[in-house]
Amino acid sequence: MEEYNVYSVIGEEGFERLVAAFYRQIPGDDVLAPMYAGRDLAAAEQRLRDFLVVRFGGPPRYLDQRGHPRLRMRHMPFAIDQKARDRWLSLMSAAFEEAKLPPGAESTLRAFFESTASFLINKAE
Ligand code: HEM
Numbered sequence: 001m002e003e004y005n006v007y008s009v010i011g012e013e014g015f016e017r018l019v020a021a022f023y024r025q026i027p028g029d030d031v032l033a034p035m036y037a038g039r040d041l042a043a044a045e046q047r048l049r050d051f052l053v054v055r056f057g058g059p060p061r062y063l064d065q066r067g068h069p070r071l072r073m074r075h076m077p078f079a080i081d082q083k084a085r086d087r088w089l090s091l092m093s094a095a096f097e098e099a100k101l102p103p104g105a106e107s108t109l110r111a112f113f114e115s116t117a118s119f120l121i122n123k124a125e
Helices: 003-023 041-055 061-066 071-075 082-099 103-119
Strands: none
Touching: 003 041, 003 082, 003 103, 041 061, 071 103, 082 103
16 A cells, blocks of 8 residues: 555544554553653654654644654654664554554555664664
């Protein structure tokens, strides 16, 4: 599936379900929870959702509120090593199982998450 078509297939509701299922796991995760200490999880959930919505063909709320994503720069405050990357992806994998999106949309999103998560590694183990 072309990236710009994902939003037209799964809509706001699909992104909402996926990202909610992902963030629900954060507080209980020994690797990722400490990175979110003192942060507003509901706001973080909304930022990820809005980013994905515009990235995959939906309305530009993220750009209106946050400007250019500059994801590598915005992740610099967090020490992201291979282990953190792998954990992020495994939580997202569990979120996919829960959200049950159409297979074409899921595989397009999974490919994007894998490459972006690798690109965000900023610390050697
Ligand atoms: C590789 C492992 C990753 C870790 C450990 C990580 C961790 C974090 C943390 C701690 C935040 C701050 C939460 C907040 O917004 O307050 C954040 C923000 C964010 N992350 Fe990640 N992240 C990872 C991968 C990704 C990936 C793969 C994506 C994109 C698909 C992504 C997209 C975002 C976005 C859009 C924000 C909000 C940026 C902003 O507008 O400030 N992250 N991430």
